[in-house]
Amino acid sequence: MTIRRSISNKVYEITDRVIVDMKTQGFDRREGQVNVMYTVISAFESNENMLIEAGVGTGKSFGYLVPGILISYFTGKPLIVATSTIQLTEQLVKDIDTVRKLLTPYLKGRKVNSVIGKGKNNYPCICTVKNKIETTGKRIYVELLDKIEAGVDRQNPNGIPRKYWNEITKHECTSTKGFDRKNCYFYQMRAELTKQSIAKDIERIFDPRVLVINQDLLINHYKNIEIGRNPILHENPCLLIIDELHNLEEKTRTALTTRVDINSSLSALSQVKFYGEMQITELEIESLRKSIEKIYDSINREVKKEINKDDPLLINEKITISSRDVKIDDLIINIRDILTAFILNTEKKEYYSRNRYKSIENELENLLIFLQAYNNSNDNYIVWAEINNQEKGFFSIYYCPGDIGKTLKSNIFTEPIPTVGMSATITNNLNMESPYEYIIDSIGFDENKGSWEYSEESEFNYNKSNLFIPKTLPDQRNRNNNYYLSISELISNIISGCVGGCLVLFTSKYDMVNVHKKLINKVDDVIYLDDDNLTPKEILNDFEKTKGIILSAGSFWEGIDLKGELLTNLIVVRIPFPVPDPVIENKISRLGNRDDILVPEMIMKLKQGTGRLIRSKSDIGVVSILDSRLNLPYYKYKEIIYNELPFKNHIYEIEEVKKFQYDNKL
Template identity: 30%
Template sequence: MHPREGQENMSLDIVEAFTDDSNLIIEAGVGIGKSFAYLIPSLLINERLRKPIIIATSSIQLSEQIYDDVYTIAHRLGFDEVRAVIGKGMANYSCQERTERIIEMGLIKEGEHFFESLVTQISSGKIKQRSDISFGVSDKDWNRVSVNNCTYEKCTYRNTCEFYKMRTLIKTDARVVDFIVVNQDLLIRDLIRKYETGKGFMTDSNVLTIIDEAHNFEEKVRSALTLKFNLSDSKKSIRNISRLLDSRGVYTHLRSIDMLVYELENIFKTVKDQIDSYVSSESERYSISTINSVDFQALIEHTKELITSMSLIDTGKKERQIDDSLQELRDFHTLFSILGNVKSDYLIWSQKANKNTVELSYCPKNIKDVLTDRLFSGRNSVILTSATICQSGSSLEERYDYITKALGFKGVLGEQQFSPYKYEENALMYVTNDMPMYRVKNEDNKEVFLKAATDKIVKLCNLTNGRTLVLFSAKEDLKLVIENLSKIKVNWRIIVQKEGSSQDSAITEFKESNGVLFGTGIFWEGINISGSDLSQVIIVRLPFPVPSDPITEHKINNSKDPMNEIFLPEMLIKLRQGTGRLIRTETDTGIISILDSRLSEGSNKPYRKSVLSSLPFKTYTEDFNMVEKFVSEKVIPKLEQH
């Protein structure tokens, strides 16, 4: 550890906000050491008040890093009795009850050797979480053995269950745990649960809440407030409701049940037909047109009748089942009310879960109201931080304007703490000025653009001998470029983002091969590849949000200046995250290459100045010869040292 002015300033701002019972939002640039900046004051507050601190992050990897940092810093401060716990989603934990049932019923098929090994190790207690696995396991296999619909206190294996232990620890009010590190989803669900029922998943005795990677928080809140439906699960829920009513001697529901099943099949078929009719879309979410073939008013009334029937039956030993069924019926009632235009305070959309399965999703329109009321008006200080929450602007109010309005934040705006790294010496930003447009007069020119992008990628990656991360804002663009590359002989290995959430194998292959890694989505952030393994990041297109996306469309309809209020701020947050993959330590060297000529000087785009001033890269060129010179003078010598 060595003194960092930005880190010290941030720590002092947090202490001041806590002392004043205020909330604080503060940007901490790469290299500030923001986790140490908030953990040091948090440890001192915890030591003084003996009450827990909650830290919410956007990824399991970051949660695990912070968990380790808590103990590292606590040891250096002499606080050796500090205890921390990581709270992950239930799908991250193995379920011994499900595993034993698989063994007892002989559900392991012949030839499923990896799955058999997985089941054996869970049964013996060697694998309690997915992170304990040392071999590759598919999402499909893991979903067969992970925690699902936990019975908690009623479970035979609760005393040895890591999930049950975690849920017990994060809820305790005694001084059993000092730091509770959770993902943002669990924090949001806890807020909602406490608001709706008075009882949450986590303790009420915490004195401080810290939300790291807060640039993600709006999307995480929306995700946590989103309910999803597919036809298979919906029909299964309705059959369970029917059986539950049957078991209580209630038979007046049969007509309503039949109608629900019939109309749900109708709804999902209609929505699938709508999706299939779209020519193409960069968005994974689709607007739902009016469904005239369904009598939603009748459907709403039948759902109400089922809710009444379920509410009146004797609970007996099935209280949890009845409560769950009532909630499912209320969710169906809301879904039908939105589709029937009875409720207007929700957003609704469809998307493809896979080739043959369609999902319907809905969430509240105004999530900021939820946060203002339930998070920022609470009894404890809330600290929001990230490396990329500010925009360009002459005042703090202007720089934090987008994020504070999006989240309904109330509190103190902290001074930006800029990265201490020497970007002007160690990094070059290259913007192409000769690329064709992705669209020409609103006409699709994608294939022409991506062919030119493929040629430019090859040329740039040859300069650095691979060691490049190529970032796309659309999966279809990635697929087309990979298809183009398959027809060309290149001198570096092509590594493509894997299916599923874990990208460890792709990153390991990238480091070992000095290849070129092509990714989208999660590769824009949270990927930490430092040193000689990464010499270049290529941004194929500026990551503007898709106008046809139902959520973006709602924001546009509620703004006076969509470009400056919505498109530019959201693009900048993602662009800053993506370009932030390049320089991860003070000695890293490399190139940011942007293949979108809208950012070139000759394009005269009104947002160009705002974009460039928001990025830390101050050495800029549109001349490829300058890129070659920088690589030969700065990048190659560093690589040769390794």
């Protein structure tokens, strides 16, 4: 019997006991949850990757935590759980605590340890605050230090006002004399992520460990390994669970996106002669600088042309760089030769200068990749401009890998670590051969080294709720003042007289802001605007006390859990098709026609958004979609949307909505 088979048998045995314990302790028995548990054990036993869709209410977090912690207990290797939202990360903290109590009778005195790994800007820096005390002498920083030393992070601020967080997370620690990483919460967390387990006795059992991280950190871990830097995480976990798998492609793209800083590139080019002892004249360097500046000027003209069009551009909106009016083949060759020579000339230089050399090398490498992508001579990357300030014409240039699936396949799905990817929204009925086809293509899942399970259906009853499509809707193509006025009136009518809370989801902040301006004059309810002035957690904490209306174009599309009368109305203003941009266009060109990309993306987003309404077996409410396209008799996506959503009772008149709300005391 193999070691994996022996451990799996023990895990199966204890898991079965825990399932019985859960029932006796008042937990609902959920067949989907039990199947997730067995799928996770099977993935470990066979050392294969698995995909599984676990519908809303399946209890997937318990489904992977129970067997995963037990496998860690027997192997001495940590369970890694990668999520995409802070909301799920915070929920997992509570779930781990519950599972810890369930498993305690079976762990022979071993303790379940967990580490929550967040980004650097979530942790306050003690050195930064102490420096503020020394330089300003202000009492407020003394008070902040007392609260920080008690243990806080951005999501659990211990009363630290929001306005101070950007300031106290700047991390001046590494440049402060006498700095000790042991005194930094961020570096303490990083050290825990790579910590090795030690067997406690002759039985070879261990304190099980759970590392909960965001998907960005997971990708940066593999990126570090690929370029020869120190790993961020334990390199040999017992299992990798990727929750919220539907976001993995986008999170990976974000983690691998590089901003092109023209000034830094030009500065690096100016330094190669001095630091690299290069055989290159100042005249040659100046010629290269002018060629690079011509490219930037060309991009600048193209961006300005887009900015001057009638339709307003939003902050962070991507602009395709299509103009190639500067010939740069020779420039690419020259930069490549300079980079190669610089690396050869500096690889044996003094150690204390390596950071300076590496910085120049990185800038030249980034410049070369950008030039290749701009010139269409490197199909592995795409390049675009992104608006920072439309009025002033400010923008940034970025590039990233074009085929994210290829990157994920090589870094995650061909690794010898069994990986289980799951989400509530990773299948669709658009392809009869495999409901997972789109997600498999998007993330590079290797079916030769893994398989997928048929989806675990939600155990919630959607038949008690309604999908409302008003017969009369303003034309979504003409989003002018009258449009926003009509949408605000519809929202006001839907929620009028309701006891429960309401969540309104938008596909753009511009729409959200304009509807908000109209809505504040029509309703007496408290309105929470998801505009970055408050964190989602702060909004939810207040909302649970007051109820009212949340308007969101971002984080509230997924990951929130409002049960009962906290949420009885969910309104989607427009069908969430992805906005065509350079990234989407690149994916379309690689994987198929537009519908092969846009429709699955829309379905995933719509299912995530509408899935916020029903969060328990007793929940009931109304989902409203205010998109005029659904009123068109031959709209080709209408039946697809109706088939994919679990809400099968459709109503079309506001009177039907009000009667339903009255009858169910909503």
